[in-house]
Amino acid sequence: MDIVIAGAGIGGLTAALTLHARGMGVTVVESARELAPLGVGINLLPHAVRELHELGLGEALQNAAATPAVIDFYTSEGALLFREPRGIEGGYGYPQCSVHRGRLQILLLDAVTDRLGPDAVRTGAGVVDFAESSTGVRVQTRAGEFGADVFVGADGVQSMVRRTLHPGPDPLMWSGVRMFRGASHMPAFLDGRTMAIVKGPDGVELVTYPIGGGLVNWVLQVGESEPGPLPGDANWNAPTDPAAVAAHMSGWQLDWLDPADLVARSDAxxxxxxxxxxxxSHWGTRRVTLLGDAAHPMYPVGANGGSQAILDARALADELAAGHGVAGYEARRVPETAAVVRANREMHAGSPDELARVTAEYRRNTFADRSSE
Known part of the structure; x- marks a missing residue:
């Protein structure tokens, strides 16, 4: 069986490795002319780390990553509300890995090149069109035409393959939150194996964690509007003013981290x-399907985005190798990932949200006596 995958991101490259391991021929077509280690941090949950271990990449991944043992929840006044164990310390058989997204992508790319050959990933080959017949799929790209038994769209949240398969209304739905992100050159805070979520006033929230290589990843979430379809003029991956971002955390009192310094130490x-x-309700057809963000973009709540793409890759290889085809893959993954999308929405909305309750109770008890000042 020959497979063509659109997109050389984490999901597409992992799929190439898992399909190759089952004896299938794989070509990855990528629109970018050069793959460089771009981006910021990503968390891989233990079930996704397990899959990379089974591909023989576990040691390389852990050498490139941090492996958090706990996640601490703080108020912006510095009070530790509670902590949860992660990875091995949380009772799982594999660690959680926090790693620079670009570093992980290059690790996967090197493995694909080593195992599948130097021509397995074709850059500058953005998909223009595809046509399915009873005998296969013809994929037209800017670098020529490719034939396949199965075509997989792993081409991200703005997927061309998804738009072609589902031409009706399919808007990006905005939570109303603007995320500011960076990777800072600095020593890991606390014991070096701690993730932290800091709840500030007015719903502002900082998520930060080391990602190895002398970097600390951070995401600042700021509410701007009610949820709804994403406006057409929304900024996406746009550079922004670090000082304006740091101002959202002015007055925070954390004895283990200076938020303004955290932002200032980011390259961008x-x-x-x-x-x-x-x-x-379904992703594709008999021979064409979707994977990762192309199939199920989700809020970055619970560190599930990249992890779910890796699980997609394993399920696709399992079902194709078993002779169940695309239908078997979608029967397995469509309901599972839809449940994660909905669960992430609920966690983001705070129902139930034990952290929000504990934070509110802390602030109510701490500042009650100041109301008359």
Whole structure:
């Protein structure tokens, strides 16, 4: 069986490795002319780390990543509300890995090149069109035509393959939150194996964690509007003013971190809308399907985006190798990922949200006596 995958991101490259391991021929077509280690941090949950271990990449991943043992929840006044164990310390068989997205992508790319050959990933080959027949799929790209038994769209949240398969209304749905992101050159805070979420006033929230290589990743979430379809003029991966971002954390009192210094130590600060899409009832056809963000973009709540793409890759390889085809893959993954999309929405909305309750109770008890000042 020959597979063509659109997109050389984490999901597409992992799929190439898993399909190759089952004896299938794989070509990855990528629109970018050069793959460089861009981006910021990503968390991989233990079930996704397990899959990379089974591909023989576990040691390389852990050498490139931090492996958090706990996640601490703070108020912006510095009070530790509670902590949760992660990875091995949380009782899982594999660690959680926090890593620079670009570093992980290059690790996967090197493995694909080593195992599948130097021509397995074709850059400058953005998909223009595709046509399915009873015998296969012809994929037209800017670098020529490719034939396949199965075509997989792993081409991200703005997927061309998804738009072609589902031409009706399919808007990005905005949570109303603007995310500011960076990776800072600095020593890891606390014991070096701690993630932290800091709840500030007015719903402002900082998520930060070390990602190895002398970097600390951070995401600042700032509410701007009610949820709804993403406006057409929304900034996406746009550079923004670090000083303006740091101002959202003015007055925070954390004895283990200076938020303004955290922002200032980033090479660049980017903004993104926090978005997902309504889950689809199916992803593709008999020979064409979707994977990762192309299939199920989700809020970055619970560190599930990249992890779910890796699980997609494993399920696709399992079902194709078993002879169940695209239908078997979608029967397995469509309901599972739709449940994660909806669960992430609920966690973001705070129902139930034990952290929000504890934070509110802390502030109510701490500042009650100051109301008459």
């Amino acid at each position: 600060v980017f903004e993104y809308p926090m978005v997902d899409r309504e889950p689809l």
